Amino acid sequence: MSIPTSITQILKAGPIHFGPFIVTTQVFHLTPHTYALVNLKPILPGHVLISPRRVVPRVTDLTPTETSDLFLTVRRVARMIERVYGASSLNIAIQDGADAGQSVPHVHAHVIPRKRGDLDDKGGMDAVYEMLDGEEGDLRDVFSKDGDEGRRRRFPRVDNDERKPRSAEEMEGEAWRLAGEMEKELDD
Amino acid sequence: MSIPTSITQILKAGPIHFGPFIVTTQVFHLTPHTYALVNLKPILPGHVLISPRRVVPRVTDLTPTETSDLFLTVRRVARMIERVYGASSLNIAIQDGADAGQSVPHVHAHVIPRKRGDLDDKGGMDAVYEMLDGEEGDLRDVFSKDGDEGRRRRFPRVDNDERKPRSAEEMEGEAWRLAGEMEKELDD
Numbered sequence: 526m527s528i529p530t531s532i533t534q535i536l537k538a539g540p541i542h543f544g545p546f547i548v549t550t551q552v553f554h555l556t557p558h559t560y561a562l563v564n565l566k567p568i569l570p571g572h573v574l575i576s577p578r579r580v581v582p583r584v585t586d587l588t589p590t591e592t593s594d595l596f597l598t599v600r601r602v603a604r605m606i607e608r609v610y611g612a613s614s615l616n617i618a619i620q621d622g623a624d625a626g627q628s629v630p631h632v633h634a635h636v637i638p639r640k641r642g643d644l645d646d647k648g649g650m651d652a653v654y655e656m657l658d659g660e661e662g663d664l665r666d667v668f669s670k671d672g673d674e675g676r677r678r679r680f681p682r683v684d685n686d687e688r689k690p691r692s693a694e695e696m697e698g699e700a701w702r703l704a705g706e707m708e709k710e711l712d713d
Numbered sequence: 714m715s716i717p718t719s720i721t722q723i724l725k726a727g728p729i730h731f732g733p734f735i736v737t738t739q740v741f742h743l744t745p746h747t748y749a750l751v752n753l754k755p756i757l758p759g760h761v762l763i764s765p766r767r768v769v770p771r772v773t774d775l776t777p778t779e780t781s782d783l784f785l786t787v788r789r790v791a792r793m794i795e796r797v798y799g800a801s802s803l804n805i806a807i808q809d810g811a812d813a814g815q816s817v818p819h820v821h822a823h824v825i826p827r828k829r830g831d832l833d834d835k836g837g838m839d840a841v842y843e844m845l846d847g848e849e850g851d852l853r854d855v856f857s858k859d860g861d862e863g864r865r866r867r868f869p870r871v872d873n874d875e876r877k878p879r880s881a882e883e884m885e886g887e888a889w890r891l892a893g894e895m896e897k898e899l900d901d
Contacts, residue, residue: 584805585792589785589901596784597777603809604773614810617772621791622802625827626838639813650814654842713777 544629571610612638732817759798800826
């Protein structure tokens with residue numbers, strides 16, 4: 526697979542930060558104010574994150590320009606993800622602040638492709654949210670805080686343990702593939 | 714309480730549709746392409762919905778202009794809700810399509826104000842998602858479809874039964890109050 530043009534541009538534009546982390550090689554799409562990245566431990570195949578390039582914790586911290594750019598990007602990425610992963614629906618969710626379950630203090634919209642019955646063996650359609658909030662959801666295990674754990678564990682845990690962190694190579698491969706797919710999307 | 718100017722404008726602009734329903738008197742904020750409405754059965758006090766004025770089922774159906782307007786409105790309404798309800802965080806969630814749990818086939822972003830420990834007696838921080846997806850979450854009971862029920866019930870049910878539908882008067886009173894509060898928000 527030859528390197529997509531957009532990946533070359535992303536690598537030139539880096540480093541790209543996700544909170545305190547550098548995630549440049551996980552990024553598959555970049556706009557003036559927004560980037561999209563593949564996930565360390567996706568809940569379902571195609572689970573990606575969309576963030577503002579500026580490291581800010583809350584949606585209210587975004588400028589209007591950043592807000593528009595972020596959600597226009599969510600819409601375009603979501604459309605691509607639904608097509609590429611053969612999904613019929615999407616969950617789009619933002620945990621805006623620690624008391625809403627936010628782990629990394631940097632605005633990020635989860636986009637999760639869904640199919641009919643995809644979580645029937647995990648507890649049903651809505652288990653996606655519980656999995657989102659397991660500590661393996663993204664980089665939360667790196668970023669967990671004292672006192673959170675007891676509160677979280679009160680909620681019955683879905684079988685998250687089979688979700689292993691992916692290798693850098695696997696994430697980079699997916700980023701290249703999705704970068705190529707984003708290049709096929711229309712700009713509207 | 715005297716009628717807020719924006720409520721007069723909303724009533725003049727009506728009827729406003731939420732899927733097949735007319736919700737004009739629940740609406741507390743209106744922009745060229747977007748409206749915000751109070752909820753029949755809020756999960757937590759201040760749980761509101763933001764929708765495009767055009768009745769379209771999926772985020773991908775929105776034009777770029779509608780997308781920007783919707784999420785700029787989400788940001789402004791979220792800021793107001795956090796202030797008025799004394800919250801510290803927010804859940805922002807879109808169930809984009811039936812297989813992601815969407816009930817009414819009209820794009821709607823849930824905005825739910827959160828405080829530390831607010832759901833400790835309901836199953837913990839993340840019970841909000843399960844409650845969102847109980848059939849009482851919005852108008853789903855009016856709109857339920859054959860075959861959904863069995864799948865949903867597999868997921869352990871949080872204590873939703875105490876959530877009674879609110880009266881038209883109660884919702885209208887909250888809409889007037891929130892309309893007045895929105896008028897205090899800056900336009901950025």
